[in-house]
Amino acid sequence: MSLLTDEEREFLFNEASFLKGLPRPLIAELISIANVAVYPKDGYVTHIGDMNSDFFLVISGVISVNACSSSGKQITFLRVKAGEVYNMLSPYIDTPRFLEARAVSKTRCLWVKGRDYFSFVQKHPPLAARMFEIIGRALDAANSRILDLMEKSVDERIKRVLNTLHAKFDSPIMITAVEIADIAGTTTESVLRTLSKLRKLNIIETQRGKIWINEPETLRDSEFGELII
Amino acid sequence: MSLLTDEEREFLFNEASFLKGLPRPLIAELISIANVAVYPKDGYVTHIGDMNSDFFLVISGVISVNACSSSGKQITFLRVKAGEVYNMLSPYIDTPRFLEARAVSKTRCLWVKGRDYFSFVQKHPPLAARMFEIIGRALDAANSRILDLMEKSVDERIKRVLNTLHAKFDSPIMITAVEIADIAGTTTESVLRTLSKLRKLNIIETQRGKIWINEPETLRDSEFGELII
DNA sequence: CGCCAAATTGATAATCATCAAATGTTGTGG
């Protein structure tokens, strides 16, 4: 078990979006009941079928939350970046998770046991309110994604994914076509064809594993609120 | 404004899934800060673009929660039945809703102003915990639906919708092919073709607006947890 | 340098939406 550095402490008190604006003593108390968990690149945070009900707040790095179907296809639901949380609701649910979570790069997390987190929330209504806010947005995002899948073309979905990744992780986006396909719900080949079109239009530039967005406006399509990835 | 009947009171204290198991005084207090709202068949509960942040608990009837795309296509996200809630999180979110809600049949709801509900939850941690439970399941269901859309065939999706509707509303299901299409994310014609196949296999029987499920087992496919409609 | 993963592009096939046309059912109003 490792401890927090001073910069990490600083980050939690002043930057982390999940905690931003909450009272300092509340944040301090949360830190006091948490451990630090470290995952190497590609390391598993939780496995499919786990009953893991622990709470994670990413301090640095990125976690990718996926489902794998029986046909072997991967689907990515979420990329959790520093300041954001994963498994926030699992202390309240007793069914096994059908999702797995893996570190995209080396990742450090605040890590709180499920029942400790549960009683902590019970003591702190402002934290509950913050959680409702976050989940509300997550639910909207999920619905938004359902809409996309129901009625947008593959091209449009890929553009939206690029736009969202750009908003969240800035240019250049460090991602491969395979991973974009897993998020957009399509195939690698289709993604590469779309990227090729966008490149010819000078909207993006690409290198192996990297994408620069030149014209973010062109990608935007806000018919149904923003996607969250 | 109308008042609760004795049976409705009875229902809220002993049956309603959202309140089941919560302390009686808490339920009584919630009722005391609520009004009753009545909607005729096809009446609007909330409109798209509304900033409506009120909380609704269905006492009788059914509410359908939909999105309409610019292309005019309807998509149904949720059918809220007696004992369930709608708009639970909107007091915590300040973006306009991109969904509309309409009564499928004559519907009566407990109706609480957004800020009243907000402060009520703040006073009652057990209610917050219940809300997290419900939302957790809703989020799982949404993810489950995303998975379905990404990798199941239209046939399979329709079967799953039938299975879920059967579990929730019992046989015969009162629904038309158009509405099933809106839930499954496909077209009326495809739904009717699938229904035709299932009818030939004696798995279902149909009449205009009604579907009997003879063999629910055949429809089940629990690869990714249950769908919630 | 050599290996492996990623990218690229073309050809083909399958699923499913779309268009179309006919039939059946319900409820309403004259």
Added chain:
DNA sequence: CCACAACATTTGATGATTATCAATTTGGCG
């Protein structure tokens, strides 16, 4: 009570989108 409008159902034919298969090239890393 009947006629008719409105809507639900049914089935066939067609076409577009996109997945799948295949073969080649490129780039980075040990």
